[in-house]
Structures are given as C-alpha cells and as structure tokens.
Amino acid sequence: MRTILHIDFNSYFATVEQQANPRLRGKPIGVTGGDRMVRTVIEAASVEAKRFGVKTGMQIWQAKQLCPQIILVQGDCDKYLETTKRFLAILNSYSPYLEVFSIDECFLEVTGDSGPPQGRGTVKMAQDIKSRIRNEIGEWITCSIGISYNKLMAKLAGSLYKPDGLVVIADEQAAMWILDRIELDEICGIGGRIKKRLNNMGIFNFAQLRKVPLEALLASFKSYGQILYHMARGIDESPIVPFYEKEEVKSIGHRHTIDHDTNNPEEIKQILLKLTELVTRRLRAKKLVGKTIHCWYRAAFQMHTPGVELNLHTGCVFTGDDMQATINPTQDGLEIFKAGWKIFNQIWPACRQAGIGGKIRMIGVSVSNLRPQTPQNLSLLPEMNRQETIIKTVDKINDKYGEFTLQRGILLDSSKMRRMPNPFLSDRRFKL
Amino acid sequence: MIFGFYLGNNKSMLEISEPVNVWVFFKGNSIQPWCFFWNKRQIKVEKINLVHTSKEGSNLFYHFSVSSGGNFYRLQFDAGKMKWTLEAVEEE
Numbered sequence: 001m002r003t004i005l006h007i008d009f010n011s012y013f014a015t016v017e018q019q020a021n022p023r024l025r026g027k028p029i030g031v032t033g034g035d036r037m038v039r040t041v042i043e044a045a046s047v048e049a050k051r052f053g054v055k056t057g058m059q060i061w062q063a064k065q066l067c068p069q070i071i072l073v074q075g076d077c078d079k080y081l082e083t084t085k086r087f088l089a090i091l092n093s094y095s096p097y098l099e100v101f102s103i104d105e106c107f108l109e110v111t112g113d114s115g116p117p118q119g120r121g122t123v124k125m126a127q128d129i130k131s132r133i134r135n136e137i138g139e140w141i142t143c144s145i146g147i148s149y150n151k152l153m154a155k156l157a158g159s160l161y162k163p164d165g166l167v168v169i170a171d172e173q174a175a176m177w178i179l180d181r182i183e184l185d186e187i188c189g190i191g192g193r194i195k196k197r198l199n200n201m202g203i204f205n206f207a208q209l210r211k212v213p214l215e216a217l218l219a220s221f222k223s224y225g226q227i228l229y230h231m232a233r234g235i236d237e238s239p240i241v242p243f244y245e246k247e248e249v250k251s252i253g254h255r256h257t258i259d260h261d262t263n264n265p266e267e268i269k270q271i272l273l274k275l276t277e278l279v280t281r282r283l284r285a286k287k288l289v290g291k292t293i294h295c296w297y298r299a300a301f302q303m304h305t306p307g308v309e310l311n312l313h314t315g316c317v318f319t320g321d322d323m324q325a326t327i328n329p330t331q332d333g334l335e336i337f338k339a340g341w342k343i344f345n346q347i348w349p350a351c352r353q354a355g356i357g358g359k360i361r362m363i364g365v366s367v368s369n370l371r372p373q374t375p376q377n378l379s380l381l382p383e384m385n386r387q388e389t390i391i392k393t394v395d396k397i398n399d400k401y402g403e404f405t406l407q408r409g410i411l412l413d414s415s416k417m418r419r420m421p422n423p424f425l426s427d428r429r430f431k432l
Numbered sequence: 433m434i435f436g437f438y439l440g441n442n443k444s445m446l447e448i449s450e451p452v453n454v455w456v457f458f459k460g461n462s463i464q465p466w467c468f469f470w471n472k473r474q475i476k477v478e479k480i481n482l483v484h485t486s487k488e489g490s491n492l493f494y495h496f497s498v499s500s501g502g503n504f505y506r507l508q509f510d511a512g513k514m515k516w517t518l519e520a521v522e523e524e
Contacts, residue, residue: 020482020497021504023444023522079495082484138482402489 001171003117004240005108005126006146006154007091010163012104013044016083017073019138028052029071030063039257039361043075047163080104083137088243090132094125097240107151109240117147118170126166148175152236155188175234179206187231194228197221206232248286253294253366254278256417261300261359268363270414272344273337275365277407278417280333283367284395289329290367293336295343296323298362299351323347331373332391340365445504445522454507454516465496465507470518475500495519 009015013031018024028049033040042063045054052067063070084103092098097109110125126145133141144165146158153175157167160178169175179187184205185195201220203209209232217225230236254275262268272295283290323346325339344363351358397406404411454468462483467476482497491512498505504522509515 016482020506021445021522022479022481022499023502023504076484078486079482079484083482398489400489402491405489 001116001149002109002111003119003122004148004151004154005110005122005129006148006151006158007087007106007108007129007143008146008155008158008162009087009104009141009143011044011047011050013075013080014046014049014073015141016080016138017076018046019140020079022140024071024073025140027071028054028067028069029073030054030060031075032060032072033075039259083141086137087133087141087143090136091129094129097242099240100243107154107240116170117149118168122147123166123168130164130166150234150236151238151240152188152231153234156182156186159186169234172234179232179234182206184209189227189231194221194224198228248370250370251294251366251368252279252282252286252288252290252370253364254417255296255362255364256415257298257362258360258415261361263358263360268344268360269341270410271363272340272365273333273408274404274411274414274417275363276337276340277333277411278403279365279367280331280336281395281398281403283331283370284391287373288370289331289373290336290370291329292324292326292367292369293339293343294324294366294368295340295347296364297344297347297351297360300359300361326369329369329371332387336365336367445520447520448518450518452507452516452518454509463494463509465498465516468505468507468516468518470505470521475503475505477505 014029017029017031024046026048027046028051029046030042030049031044033043040060042049042054042056042058042060044056045058045063049063049067049070052070054063054067054070060072080103088098088100088106091106091108095108095110099107099109101107110122116122126147129145130143133143142164144158144162144167146154146156146160146165146167146169148154148157148169149171153169156175156178157169158165160167169178183195184190184198184203185192190198197220198204198209201212203212209228212229214225214229217228219225221228256271256275258267258271323343325343327335327339330336348358348360351360394406398404450470452468452470455466456463457466458464464480465477467474469475477496477498477500479499480496481499484495484497486493486495491510494509494511496507496509498507502524504520505518506520508517508519510517
C-alpha cells in the first residue's frame with residue numbers, strides 16, 4: 001500500500017504576511033494584487049477574515065461589506081516564493097518523491113519509509129514536518145496534512161480539518177465512510193459544472209454515484225466518466241510527479257488589468273507591446289520559440305444592451321474564434337506584437353458593438369506551440385543580424401540591471417508592469 | 433522629518449525608503465541585524481520574523497521583517513552596494 005502525504009498551507013499569503021508582521025496576527029487581513037490597490041481582488045484572506053465570510057477572489061468592496069475592519073495588505077510574491085522554497089526544502093529531506101501542486105500545496109510519497117498511512121511512523125513524520133515548519137520558517141505558519149493511500153484521498157484528508165489539521169484516511173473502507181458523508185464537490189476533480197451535471201442525472205452524493213454503471217458515466221462524461229467511477233470508490237492510481245520530472249510549459253503568456261477603462265488605441269498598443277516584451281523575455285530565457293499567438297481582452301463592465309448580440313462570455317472576457325494566429329516560429333517581441341495587434345483589431349469590434357465605446361479593462365497575450373530554439377543560419381539580410389545582436393545586448397543589460405532598464409522608446413511613459421508568478425508554479429523549477 | 437507613504441488600508445504601516453546604519457552579527461553563514469539607528473533612536477532588533485530575498489536584475493536584496501518593542505520594521509540589505517535601507521515602519 002502506498003503512503004502519501006498532502007501538505008496544504010492555511011491561508012498561505014495571509015499567514016506569511018502575519019508571520020512577517022506580528023501586529024497583523026489575530027486580525028482579519030486580505031492580501032491584494034502585487035503593485036496596485038485599485039481593480040484588484042482578495043488574493044488570500046486570513047483565517048480571521050474567513051470567519052466573516054471573506055473568500056479568495058472576492059472584490060474588495062464585497063470583502064469590506066462583510067468585514068469593515070479588514071486590513072488590506074499588498075501582496076509580495078518574492079516573500080511567498082521564498083517561503084515556498086524553504087518548506088519544499090524541508091519536505092524534500094523526507095523523500096525525493098515530492099510533487100509541487102501549487103505555491104502552497106504539495107504531495108509527498110513516503111511509501112516504504114514510514115509504514116502504512118495509519119502507522120505510527122507516518123503520523124510521527126507528519127507531526128515532525130509541522131514542527132520543523134514552525135521552527136525553521138515561522139511560528140505562525142501552519143499547514144494541514146492529509147495522509148492516505150493515494151493522492152486523491154490524501155488531498156481529501158487534508159481538506160477535512162483546517163487550519164493546522166492532521167487527518168488519516170487509512171484504507172478504502174475508511175475512504176467510503178468519508179465519501180458517504182461529504183458533498184460531491186468537496187473532492188478535487190468535481191467542480192460546480194460537473195456537480196450540476198451529476199445532479200441533473202439524479203446523483204447527489206457518492207453513494208448514488210457508486211450505483212451508476214461505468215457505461216452510463218462514460219456515455220455522459222466520455223473519458224472523465226472513468227475518473228468519476230474511480231473517485232466514488234476512492235481509487236486513484238495517478239503517480240507522484242516529482243518537480244524534476246515535470247514537463248516544460250506548453251504556453252507562455254501575460255495579461256494586464258489597466259487601472260482605468262480605455263479605448264485609446266495608442267495606450268492599448270503600448271500595453272500590448274509591453275506584454276509581448278515580457279513574454280519574449282521568458283521565451284528567450286528558456287531558449288524557446290513559439291508560433292501560435294493568442295490575444296484576448298476583458299471589456300469594460302456595463303449593462304448588456306438588449307438586442308445587441310455579443311460574442312462575449314460571462315464576465316465580458318472575449319472568447320471569439322478569431323483570437324489566435326500562426327506566424328513563423330519566433331522569440332522576437334515585435335513580431336509577436338504585430339500578430340497580437342492584428343488579432344486584437346479583429347476581435348475589438350465586438351466590444352465596440354456592445355455600446356461601451358470599445359472600452360477595455362484588461363488585455364492579455366500568450367504564445368503556444370513552443371519548441372526549442374535551434375541554431376539558425378545567418379540571415380542574408382544584414383538588418384536581421386543587427387536586430388538579433390540588439391535583442392541579445394538589451395537582454396544582457398536587463399538581466400544585469402533589471403526588467404525594462406533598456407526598452408523601446410515607445411514604452412518609456414508606459415504603465416508599470418511586474419512579472420507575477422503563476423500560483424501553480426507551472427514554469428518554475430525549484431533548486432532545492 | 434519622516435517622508436513616506438501608506439499602502440493598502442493598513443494606516444499604521446508607513447512605507448519609507450530611508451538609508452540607515454545597522455549593527456549586524458554573523459550567525460552560521462547568514463547575516464543578522466542586531467540593532468539600527470533611525471529617527472535619532474537606537475532600535476534593538478528583538479526578533480527576526482521572516483527573511484526573504486528579491487532581485488533586481490542581478491542585484492540581490494535581503495529583506496528582514498523584524499520586531500522591536502511591539503513595533504514592526506522591515507530592513508533591506510542591498511548585497512551589491514552593501515547598503516541598508518529601512519523600508520517600512522509600523523509603530524504604536
């Protein structure tokens with residue numbers, strides 16, 4: 001039998017802020033977006049704020065309505081990444097089979113080292129991990145640990161008691177007992193949509209889900225039906241994917257929420273160019289080139305005009321068909337910008353028709369279809385070689401003195417932008 | 433006179449960026465602030481709550497979130513220029 005630990009840090013960003021500043025401890029705090037306080041959401045709420053109903057992703061005004069005394073703290077991704085690196089180093093000392101699930105969550109397989117999940121050795125190891133985190137990172141940092149015989153059940157066990165919990169689901173019998181007492185969407189892998197579809201089929205709990213034949217689930221959910229079939233029985237064969245075996249990224253993208261609504265093409269152009277510069281910096285650092293360009297935007301919020309048919313999705317994020325283009329594999333910011341701008345001009349009219357004057361509040365660009373950069377023959381055009389030399393020199397200077405120390409003239413008066421880490425750390429490999 | 437600005441709605445937190453003199457000691461292979469001088473006061477670091485690093489280009493900065501007498505301070509050490517800055521203060 002496998003022994004897997006799921007370690008989940010409680011209210012992570014907020015707890016790290018409370019660790020850094022003891023004056024925030026015991027108070028309801030909300031961590032907001034990195035470098036701005038307008039048009040941001042609650043990225044993490046402290047345990048105290050959660051008691052008032054404040055949740056991650058909530059608008060600031062909503063949070064203030066629920067908890068007027070909430071203290072808003074600007075997020076600092078460097079602080080959180082450093083703390084993550086430290087707890088991963090602690091966990092890695094117990095087993096090399098460590099899978100980073102997100103910035104504050106991971107799985108650790110200790111099969112054979114400490115006995116079965118319910119064994120004294122495993123529980124002692126979990127207690128030791130908790131105590132090392134408190135001693136080596138900070139006394140305010142707590143985590144919930146779930147121990148079980150597979151990843152799915154370990155994650156469920158970890159979510160049953162928060163904060164600072166330690167729950168063991170020893171075997172399939174115990175798993176069934178717990179599954180029969182929880183809601184369908186309490187398990188990782190069943191979200192609101194799947195729950196609704198299951199409800200429409202007359203399935204409201206795991207006991208009912210177990211009675212559905214595999215064929216019926218496959219007919220309704222295709223290959224996901226098999227996963228649901230296994231979930232209801234507490235089965236999960238998925239292996240631990242250690243951080244050093246993780247696949248490279250499939251796409252690289254950035255988006256930016258502007259602090260005001262705008263329909264000024266020059267301003268939008270400037271933001272898009274800056275985003276593509278950030279994207280291509282990462283492409284060049286990873287020695288990759290990409291050929292599929294994807295551009296999207298979020299329209300300014302306004303009541304929907306009756307009679308106007310929109311190609312917009314919930315929350316006004318454009319999700320039309322013309323939002324991607326293919327170009328020659330490149331890592332040049334200007335080339336990607338040109339393709340992105342062309343896409344934007346194709347999809348922008350939908351926003352104009354909506355009766356909001358084409359105003360947007362967010363724009364994003366990404367590059368996919370990535371492949372390694374190969375040594376290229378020197379171009380016959382001297383200006384191409386010159387451009388490559390310029391890009392290399394600019395990268396070198398920015399590597400040494402910081403992002404956008406040297407940049408295109410048109411970006412000089414552009415708004416400040418910072419690279420923020422993906423919360424799932426998809427493009428980061430930790431050096432432990 | 434202290435110049436600074438408030439961020440968020442944490443009105444007692446003052447974000448400043450003021451060069452300060454710091455007495456440090458070395459423990460193991462790390463540097464730790466022992467006391468610093470600010471606003472004509474000597475402030476003894478009672479507890480280092482969290483240390484994290486950040487980078488600007490290739491320049492490395494160490495940030496020390498510290499407590500003294502129930503107050504909070506964040507000190508920054510610029511490893512490239514070997515300079516200390518007081519970044520944030522939250523006092524009674």
